[in-house]
Amino acid sequence: MPSARVAVIGAGVSGLTLAALLAQRGHRVTVYERDRPGGKLRRETSGDLTFDTGPSLFTFPEVWRRVLARLGEKSDPLDLYPLPGGLGVHHTPHGPVPLPVPAGHALHAEWERYAAEVRPLRPHVLTLLTTPPSLTHPAFLRASAALLRVTGPHLTAGGWLRARIFPPALHHALAVHALNAGQGPDEGSVLYALLPALMADDVFRPWRGMGAVLDALLGYCAARGVQLRSGEPVTSLHALPDHDLTVSAVDPARVTALRGLPVPRGPLSVSGLALYAPLPDALHGRLPATSVVTPDDYPAFAAAMRARALPPSTLALVHADPQSGTGRAGRLALLLTVPPTGRDLPVTHPWVQSQLRRVAAALGTDPVTLLPAPGPLISLGPQHYAQGGAPGGAIYGTALPAWRSGPLHPQPYRLTSTLWQVGTGVHPGGGLPAVLGSALIVDTLLRTHGH
Numbered sequence: 349m350p351s352a353r354v355a356v357i358g359a360g361v362s363g364l365t366l367a368a369l370l371a372q373r374g375h376r377v378t379v380y381e382r383d384r385p386g387g388k389l390r391r392e393t394s395g396d397l398t399f400d401t402g403p404s405l406f407t408f409p410e411v412w413r414r415v416l417a418r419l420g421e422k423s424d425p426l427d428l429y430p431l432p433g434g435l436g437v438h439h440t441p442h443g444p445v446p447l448p449v450p451a452g453h454a455l456h457a458e459w460e461r462y463a464a465e466v467r468p469l470r471p472h473v474l475t476l477l478t479t480p481p482s483l484t485h486p487a488f489l490r491a492s493a494a495l496l497r498v499t500g501p502h503l504t505a506g507g508w509l510r511a512r513i514f515p516p517a518l519h520h521a522l523a524v525h526a527l528n529a530g531q532g533p534d535e536g537s538v539l540y541a542l543l544p545a546l547m548a549d550d551v552f553r554p555w556r557g558m559g560a561v562l563d564a565l566l567g568y569c570a571a572r573g574v575q576l577r578s579g580e581p582v583t584s585l586h587a588l589p590d591h592d593l594t595v596s597a598v599d600p601a602r603v604t605a606l607r608g609l610p611v612p613r614g615p616l617s618v619s620g621l622a623l624y625a626p627l628p629d630a631l632h633g634r635l636p637a638t639s640v641v642t643p644d645d646y647p648a649f650a651a652a653m654r655a656r657a658l659p660p661s662t663l664a665l666v667h668a669d670p671q672s673g674t675g676r677a678g679r680l681a682l683l684l685t686v687p688p689t690g691r692d693l694p695v696t697h698p699w700v701q702s703q704l705r706r707v708a709a710a711l712g713t714d715p716v717t718l719l720p721a722p723g724p725l726i727s728l729g730p731q732h733y734a735q736g737g738a739p740g741g742a743i744y745g746t747a748l749p750a751w752r753s754g755p756l757h758p759q760p761y762r763l764t765s766t767l768w769q770v771g772t773g774v775h776p777g778g779g780l781p782a783v784l785g786s787a788l789i790v791d792t793l794l795r796t797h798g799h
């Protein structure tokens with residue numbers, strides 16, 4: 349197979365993974381990055397504390413191991429450890445629900461009924477995440493059939509959950525996972541109702557923090573001769589004439605603009621306000637690794653997001669990382685879901701303050717204990733996420749109709765004969781497993797196209 353000159357646009361997790369995979373097969377790869385590498389996963393330092401911003405939960409580690417296998421890497425530098433409490437305690441208007449629900453809990457039997465229904469899909473998840481969708485691929489067909497047996501006729505997460513008649517607290521806690529696609533349960537794909545059962549026992553974090561993923565990918569790229577051109581935004585595809593192939597690892601709206609095409613204005617998924625602070629001494633040992641405070645009312649939440657207005661109550665994720673054993677200070681990450689307005693919200697904004705009071709109350713504390721003066725050291729909002737990402741800072745890009753999610757309705761990996769696409773653009777809402785999976789899929793497809 350002749351060596352091609354490949355330009356990758358974007359040095360997020362998906363762009364760096366694909367760059368390493370292509371370089372491993374002998375291609376000459378240059379990655380263009382408008383800023384510094386990492387994309388949504390990056391290291392930010394404030395004073396003597398370093399925070400890994402963006403993803404906090406590393407799920408479906410088999411996808412990562414498949415990347416390592418394809419790179420011929422014998423050892424895994426991530427040192428993944430299982431996060432205590434899995435997906436965390438979900439604070440719903442009907443009471444707190446830990447997911448997975450442990451034995452002895454009043455909701456355990458109902459959780460088991462739910463998990464048993466989804467369990468037959470587990471052996472197929474790796475196939476669905478890493479195989480190019482094809483109606484002639486036996487493993488893909490088997491996995492898709494298994495998926496359809498579990499989803500039945502339902503398209504949305506909300507529809508599937510309502511048909512099961514779970515107790516309100518469990519229903520509410522499971523429904524919040526539709527927001528992994530950046531939409532409410534009645535808009536988000538049915539796949540997201542199944543996620544808690546598929547990943548609750550498989551939630552990890554690298555021992556040295558999520559930044560270890562970035563370090564590993566940068567190391568793999570450097571070892572294979574990938575040229576990384578940080579601080580070099582691509583402003584037009586015509587500006588990349590010296591390459592045989594181009595792969596976009598940026599949001600589809602961005603690559604549409606780079607192609608000189610009009611960018612359609614569609615509904616957008618949610619954005620976020622991410623606040624990072626030292627873990628207060630008073631909360632050491634008092635907070636679970638992950639707490640999820642759900643919106644009280646999903647329809648009201650979804651309507652506000654569609655109108656790009658602030659919802660009465662929002663989804664908040666709180667990650668408490670005591671860093672025990674590492675000798676480093678503990679860290680707190682507090683993520684509030686906000687509309688994709690492209691405008692930042694100061695922590696002093698009355699709506700932010702009201703949500704912080706709500707979160708603190710759910711966690712059994714008060715806002716001053718949760719975020720003592722001087723407040724968060726780092727604050728990233730829609731304006732930040734819009735700079736290198738989707739319009740409005742929508743974390744998961746355009747909000748797609750439920751039927752367009754999942755393996756049976758693939759997004760376009762191949763835009764033209766010389767332009768391909770990886771990352772959130774092809775697996776909206778999927779997080780790290782899906783963007784890593786998209787790099788494996790595009791690597792496979794490029795090989796079958798003779799590259």
Ligand SMILES: Cc1cc2nc3c(=O)[nH]c(=O)nc-3n(C[C@H](O)[C@H](O)[C@H](O)COP(=O)(O)OP(=O)(O)OC[C@H]3O[C@@H](n4cnc5c(N)ncnc54)[C@H](O)[C@@H]3O)c2cc1C
Nearest residue numbers: 358360361362382387388403404405582736771772779780
């Ligand atoms: C707050 C938050 C929490 C999250 N939590 C989780 C979690 O717990 N678990 C999980 O699995 N996932 C999580 N995610 C999602 C996960 O971080 C993303 O799915 C993943 O990082 C996306 O990677 P990507 O490579 O597709 O895109 P990006 O990270 O968006 O990378 C795109 C890159 O392209 C660059 N770029 C853009 N335009 C240009 C241009 N014209 N020229 C050159 N470069 C350009 C950008 O600067 C950026 O570096 C979270 C995301 C956020 C924001």
